[in-house]
Amino acid sequence: MSDLLQQRAKAIRLLMLDVDGVLTDGKLYFGNNGEEMKTFCTLDGHGIKMLQKSGVRVGIITGRKSELVRRRASDLGITILLQGREDKWDALQELFADKTLFETPVAPENIAFMGDDWPDLTVMSRVGLALTVANAHHSVAERAHWQSHLRGGEGAVRDACDMIMKAQNTFERALSYYLPDSPGTE
Numbered sequence: 001m002s003d004l005l006q007q008r009a010k011a012i013r014l015l016m017l018d019v020d021g022v023l024t025d026g027k028l029y030f031g032n033n034g035e036e037m038k039t040f041c042t043l044d045g046h047g048i049k050m051l052q053k054s055g056v057r058v059g060i061i062t063g064r065k066s067e068l069v070r071r072r073a074s075d076l077g078i079t080i081l082l083q084g085r086e087d088k089w090d091a092l093q094e095l096f097a098d099k100t101l102f103e104t105p106v107a108p109e110n111i112a113f114m115g116d117d118w119p120d121l122t123v124m125s126r127v128g129l130a131l132t133v134a135n136a137h138h139s140v141a142e143r144a145h146w147q148s149h150l151r152g153g154e155g156a157v158r159d160a161c162d163m164i165m166k167a168q169n170t171f172e173r174a175l176s177y178y179l180p181d182s183p184g185t186e
Contacts, residue, residue: 001167008129008145009167012056013110016080016092016123017157019062019069021116022133025153038068039153047158048076054170059095061088063119088115089122114160116140116152131160 001009020026023044029037048058059080060073066083073081080101085091096105109128113120116136124130124143132144133156141147146163148156165171 001163005146006167008109009112009164011110012112012129012164012168014057014059014080014106014112015051015160015164016059016061016111016113016127018088018113018115018117018120019060019066020064021136021152022114023060023072023153023157025151026116026135036066036068038066038072040072041153041155041158043155044153044157044161045072045076047161048078050174051161051165052077054165054168054174056164056168061085061091061123063088086119087122088113088119089126092123112160112164114157129164 017023020028023040024038031037052058057080058076058078060069060078061082062069063086064084069083070081080095082091082095096102108126111127112129112131113123113127114131114133115121115124116133117140118137121140121143124140129146130144132140132147133152134147134149135151136144136147146160148159150156150159162171165174
């Protein structure tokens, strides 16, 4: 990790995520009766939980509306959720105006955003750490500070969470909980 990337990642207090193409593989599945289906990666989910335990908040801004996304966010303890928002920068600004979610504003340099396509650039180009997936559109990949070697919906979010935790020196402590010689795992 370069010194500049480590500085950027160390300053992160809030990770915002896109859904389709980041938390999912980007494919939209529809049944004959109009039901929508998405698949989520359990590695991403665990990475999000560990990042939150380390003190970094996690939120979602997505252009589509889906009960599945609300449920997944709830399962992961994510309370910052905006759906059906095409202009993600405006949506983020509205979030900061909500004093029930943010008692003190989070500066743009303390925000990371992970996206994969052009609508995500409205936020990615204004925050401290722009993240993307291996299969992002090339215009997004060129503008990101960091790109996972993993594809959306296949562990890319976990990869980003691990990178942030390593920069903030919280990764090893989180990992040690799961090792047999660690306190509390008897």
